Amino acid sequence: MKFTGNRALILGGSCDLAITLAQCMIEAGLFPILTYRSEKGREYISENLKNCTKKYSSFYLEFGNHDSIDSLLQQIGDEIDFMVDFAQGNFESLVASADVDRIYSYFAENVSFRAEVVKRVARIMMKNKRGRLVFISSSAAVRPNPGQGFYAAAKLASEAIYKNLGLELGGHGITAITLRPGYIDSGRGGRFIRAHTHEVLNKVPIKRALTKKEVAETILFYLSDSATGFNATEISMDGGLTAGK
Amino acid sequence: MDILEEITEILAEILDIENNNISPETYLIRELGAESIDLLELAVALNSRFKIDVNDDEIFLRKLRQYVTEAEQQDKDILQYLAEKLPFLMHKRLEEIIADLEGGPTLRVKDLISYVERQRDGN
Numbered sequence: 001m002k003f004t005g006n007r008a009l010i011l012g013g014s015c016d017l018a019i020t021l022a023q024c025m026i027e028a029g030l031f032p033i034l035t036y037r038s039e040k041g042r043e044y045i046s047e048n049l050k051n052c053t054k055k056y057s058s059f060y061l062e063f064g065n066h067d068s069i070d071s072l073l074q075q076i077g078d079e080i081d082f083m084v085d086f087a088q089g090n091f092e093s094l095v096a097s098a099d100v101d102r103i104y105s106y107f108a109e110n111v112s113f114r115a116e117v118v119k120r121v122a123r124i125m126m127k128n129k130r131g132r133l134v135f136i137s138s139s140a141a142v143r144p145n146p147g148q149g150f151y152a153a154a155k156l157a158s159e160a161i162y163k164n165l166g167l168e169l170g171g172h173g174i175t176a177i178t179l180r181p182g183y184i185d186s187g188r189g190g191r192f193i194r195a196h197t198h199e200v201l202n203k204v205p206i207k208r209a210l211t212k213k214e215v216a217e218t219i220l221f222y223l224s225d226s227a228t229g230f231n232a233t234e235i236s237m238d239g240g241l242t243a244g245k
Numbered sequence: 246m247d248i249l250e251e252i253t254e255i256l257a258e259i260l261d262i263e264n265n266n267i268s269p270e271t272y273l274i275r276e277l278g279a280e281s282i283d284l285l286e287l288a289v290a291l292n293s294r295f296k297i298d299v300n301d302d303e304i305f306l307r308k309l310r311q312y313v314t315e316a317e318q319q320d321k322d323i324l325q326y327l328a329e330k331l332p333f334l335m336h337k338r339l340e341e342i343i344a345d346l347e348g349g350p351t352l353r354v355k356d357l358i359s360y361v362e363r364q365r366d367g368n
Contacts, residue, residue, distance in 0.1 A: 078293075126289040168282065 001224040003030060004130055005081020009121065010034045012087030013058060014041030016186045019048045021084060021216040026055045028220060033076055035061035063087055064109035069117055080124050082223050083133045092147045103150065110154040115161050122165055125174045133176040134222050135162040139238040141180060159234055166232030175231040177222060182238025186212040205240030248358050255290045259283050269355035297364035304360045306352050333363035
């Protein structure tokens with residue numbers, strides 16, 4: 001695969017999928033810059049990429065914390081060629097029982113703050129007249145379970161931000177897509193699948209969960225030069241989960 | 246190269262026009278036909294060229310009419326209110342702008358120069 005650019009900002013960089021992606025990027029000659037929101041996250045990245053010293057960097061970024069985005073962008077400077085966005089807070093609640101303050105703070109962190117990050121990174125990319133962004137959404141955005149309404153709403157709102165960015169700046173060399181993975185055997189999803197194996201896999205036409213490696217490789221493809229024709233769109237990678245009833 | 250020359254160069258490139266079509270008095274939207282995507286590109290270029298923070302709403306006078314309405318609703322002196330909200334513009338220029346509101350978007354090249362000068366001076 002060929003890539004125009006080298007430095008890839010990975011938001012929400014301490015999740016397993018982000019770390020797998022970082023490993024794939026390093027193998028492909030890219031330089032991942034992973035963000036974490038806690039010391040635990042920083043250590044997790046460091047532990048999992050210990051064989052790749054000097055081939056990546058990691059920085060603190062907490063969604064909702066404006067100082068953290070100022071500091072991050074100051075430190076990494078004006079060289080961002082790619083951005084992959086895994087960041088997403090968790091908020092499971094039935095709509096009619098949700099805490100009102102939490103509703104406001106959740107959207108401020110997961111939609112408004114993300115919009116700020118996208119805006120600022122896009123302006124950096126505009127200076128370089130190139131950039132590629134991939135937002136990692138979820139099949140739950142379009143097929144939520146009870147309790148996932150706010151998560152789905154935040155994902156769909158964020159998808160719209162990325163879609164419009166690709167629409168507005170495609171002519172300036174900056175393109176964006178959303179990837180909606182289905183069940184992945186990784187992290188929280190992996191634990192859920194193991195607890196509900198039969199029920200979950202019965203819904204997926206390919207009768208298996210996705211591996212984090214195959215999702216990471218797919219993201220890498222979507223960052224490559226061959227994939228820039230995909231712009232301002234959402235792509236499902238769910239084994240057919242959302243295609244049927 | 247002075248600020249006008251640099252801004253002229255940037256505008257000529259973004260709008261694909263000749264440098265000699267641009268003077269401090271030139272209207273960006275009314276005369277040059279700058280669209281929102283051009284203004285975004287201009288903001289990014291000014292930030293990059295002059296190493297200044299650029300607030301798009303301020304530099305492109307996007308809230309001008311809102312400020313005029315607010316001043317009227319609050320029964321405040323419009324000129325003074327605008328001077329507080331748009332501190333990079335001189336009193337004389339604000340008078341000009343108020344007299345020119347009926348004609349459409351009032352943004353001129355000289356407003357960009359004033360903004361850049363103020364931001365560069367760190368005021």
